[in-house]
Amino acid sequence: MALPSTPVSQRSPLQLMTQSTPTRLWNDSASVDELTYSIEHGAVGATCNPVIAVTILKKEMASWRPRIESLLRERPAATEDQIGWRLVEELSVRAAALLKPIFAAHRGKNGRLSIQTDPRFYRDTAAIVEQAGAFDKLATNMIVKIPVTRAGIPAIEEATYRGISINATVSFTLPQSIAVxxxxxxxxxxxxxxxxxxxxxxxxxxxxVGRLDDWLKVLIEKNGISVDPGYTEWAGVAVFKKTYKLFRERGYRIRLLSAAFRNHMHWSELIGADAVVSPPYAWQKRFNASEIEVRPRIDDPVDPKVVDQLLTHFPDFRRAYSEGGLSVDEFDHFPPTVRTLRQFIAACSDLDALVRDVMLPNPDTA
Structure with a gap:
């Protein structure tokens, strides 16, 4: 794809990253307005999941309510869950349309909309694969999110074999990434x-990356752990950098993607990687308003003192950072996995409730 002729001094930090390094930007939302901004600053992909869908629908309910009412008329026997997932599909297809020119220009490597399989299927390989196949057919430029759970690993292999591009999600560790x-x-x-x-x-x-950091901060409070301030902010970055180095050494034909942003290092420390960073819209605005120097840092090691303290004080960081730290059978019970699945599954209930309020308006508040 030809690069814009905008002078470097006028480019945003994210534009400069995408135009001067192999690091690619995706938008962590399927909101058309947010994705439009992101594309203007170099984005070549986007994501949707139940959490994102609920957020968009709540924010844009005035425009989506007529569509929900229409779906209820078109499908009189449909459950609120079926209507909710239809909305997820339509949100995803709408966002995917914005990315199709990029998809064509990049010949499939970029320009995709990442749609998440139902998180409640995390234990069911066959259900994941079946839904992945259906989502893949929604648009030519879909990429399907599959959780890195015990059932998700064989689903990733089978979906890949069927020609479906996958985005492995609910993933926080080196062992999970290698299994993927x-x-x-x-x-x-x-x-x-x-x-x-x-x-x-x-x-x-x-x-x-940020969800691993989050868990270590929970452990600090639960277990009364004392570490130097700020060290936990490096946990996800350390895992990403180590994983990226190993992926290059082994020649895996898959890119890493950084998600769950909690600080600028989840972007700035990964610049230069042949990888994807996927910050939410608010973080993109923050990065573009910053004075953080855009330069490659992916090969800059995390301070060994930081890594040593994390390894010493947090067994779960050791599991995340070590190649043999987790077996596939242990993926489902790793605390960040459990916390994330609980949030994603709860969002399915929130999506049901949102549809229910249109399907069966509460007469007490009417």
Whole structure:
């Protein structure tokens, strides 16, 4: 894709990153307004999930209520859950349309809308694969989120084999990322062995860097741990950098993606990577208003003193940072996984309630 002719001095920090390094920007929302801003600053992808869908629908209910009412008329036997997931699909398709020119220009590696499979399927490989196939057909430029759980790993392999580009989510650790990369490689090799095309596939593996940081902060309060101020802000960054180095050494055909932003280092420390950063709109605005120097830092090591303290005080960081720290059977019970699944599953209930308020308005408050 041709780069804009805007002088460097007039580019935003995010534009400068996307135009001067291999690091790509995605928007952590399917809101059309937010995605439009993000594309203007170099974004080449976006995401949707139940949490994002609920946020958008609440914010834009005046424009979405007529569509909900229309769906209720069109599908008189549908449950609130079915209507809710139809809204997730429509939000995703609408955002995907904005990205199609980028998808064509990048030949499938970028320009995708990442739609999440139902988090309640996290234990059901067959259900994940079936829904991934349905989501893949919504638009040519979909990428499907699959959780990095015990059931999710075989689903990632099978979906990849079927030609579905996947975004591994609910992922926080080096062991999870390796399991994802190996599953994708198995799926790609199966396709190649049968002469099937893989040239336009664009899988990514998310590391939810901020959610690992969040958990260590919870442990500080729960267990009365004392560490130097700010050290926990580096946990997710340390895992990402180590994972990125290992991925390059092993030649995995999947990119890493940084998500769950809590500080600017979840962007600034990863600049220069052939990877994706996916900050929410509010963080993009903050970065673009900042004076943070845009320069490659992905190969700058995290201070060994920081890593040593995290390894010493937090067994869960040791599990996240070490290649053998977690087995696949342990993925579902890793605390950041549990916390994230609980939030995502709760959002499904919130989505149901939102539809219910249109389907069955509360007569007590009418």
């Amino acid at each position: 990369a190996e599953a994708v490689e198995r799926g790609l090799r199966r396709r190649e062995a049968e002469g099937k095309d893989i040239s336009s596939m664009g899988p990514v593996c998310t590391i939810m």
